[in-house]
Amino acid sequence: MSRIALPFLTLPNEVVNFSGWMIGPPSEPLSPASDILENWDYEQDIQVNVHVEIDFTEAADRLGINAADLKLAIVLVAGTGSGGLPRRVDRLKTAVLDINKPEVTLEATIPGRTLSGQLQLSLRIVLEAPANSGEPLSPKQRGARLWQCHKHILIEDGGDSRFPVELANFSESFKGRPEQYAPWLVDWSPTTLDADFSGNVRLYVNSSIESICTRFVEGDALTLQAMVADVMTQIIDAALDVENESDIDRYEEGSIGYQARAWMEMSFPGQNLENIRQMRSYAPGKFKALILATADFREGE
Incomplete structure (x- = not known):
């Protein structure tokens, strides 16, 4: 009953x-x-x-x-x-x-x-x-x-495709370590693809490198393109290491895995997970160039 x-x-x-x-x-x-x-x-x-x-x-x-x-x-x-x-x-x-x-x-x-x-x-x-x-x-x-x-x-704007960016003095944060000379660093964990994207992905820009800091603050399109492409590449790489394509589809909206899938669809339209993996393995230059092109901040050029 x-x-x-x-x-x-x-x-x-x-x-x-x-x-x-x-x-x-x-x-x-x-x-x-x-x-x-x-x-x-x-x-x-x-x-x-x-x-x-x-x-x-x-x-x-x-x-x-x-x-x-x-x-x-x-x-x-x-x-x-x-x-x-x-x-x-x-x-x-x-x-x-x-x-x-x-x-x-x-x-x-x-x-x-x-x-x-x-x-x-x-x-x-x-x-x-x-x-x-x-x-x-x-x-x-x-x-x-x-x-x-x-x-x-x-x-804000709903949080879509956004992540926190912060200026940090790498000479102090990573004193005596190779990281202190990097122009930027992406802080995140590839083991938490189901975690909230906006709260678990952070881009630190090295304020001790004056030229990079100035370009970032002034919104230089090519500098921002390189930074965002680096974030995209790291996260897409981690998502491609997931064994089954069905696992990628299970990530909920707003998660790191969901954003990885969205970026893959933008960078490799019409390609399934295995095709993208093959490109990464046998044509890594093209693989990274397509992601870099997707991260283009310039409009109308």
Whole structure:
């Protein structure tokens, strides 16, 4: 026999006093959240603050539960990733309210490295107690969702094909090591293709090489092309080492593996994984040249 989900009573908006979403950098004054998160980079964490007050007398009446017995859990949740469904969801804070404690302020810090695409905030009120009590249509199970509110915030341009770039003095960071003379360095791990791209790939530009630093800061197209092509080549190389083509297809939007697949489709249109592998092995110059051409920043030339 199929199971039928029976309806239960929930909370109307008028019994929940929700002050709205407050957001901003940690240790700074917060402001009401807008639809776009501006002036932000992946190094910057985000502080989220919400205040909720519940009219427990009215809430108990609406749910058909004795006000003295009613306990409600307030849950703050954050999701991130491109598209309608978040790739990552975290429960940030939870607090239990009752008639003697009808209000709470929840505050949490979201690490910037975990974010990509958009920030999807959710505030939920669920039944904490009592279970299996009240009237026939009263919620009976702990965790039954009684009220919720959402806020979707676009991060920059959605995070597509972007990664953090940072100026660093290699003479200090890699003193006495060969890396100190490199014009740039891509920091990432090829063992984490399923990880979030924007939070796990970082390009460091050597500020101790004045000519490279100047070209980068001024947005020199050929310099940027060489840098981005290096990132693309490294990540495509790692993806090509995955044994099965079906494994490449399983990576979710916003991940390193997904970005590798997108770059391969741009650089080698119409070619399957094995054809690209063959080119890398037997025509490495052409393989790298096609990636370099895809990374061209010049427009209309």
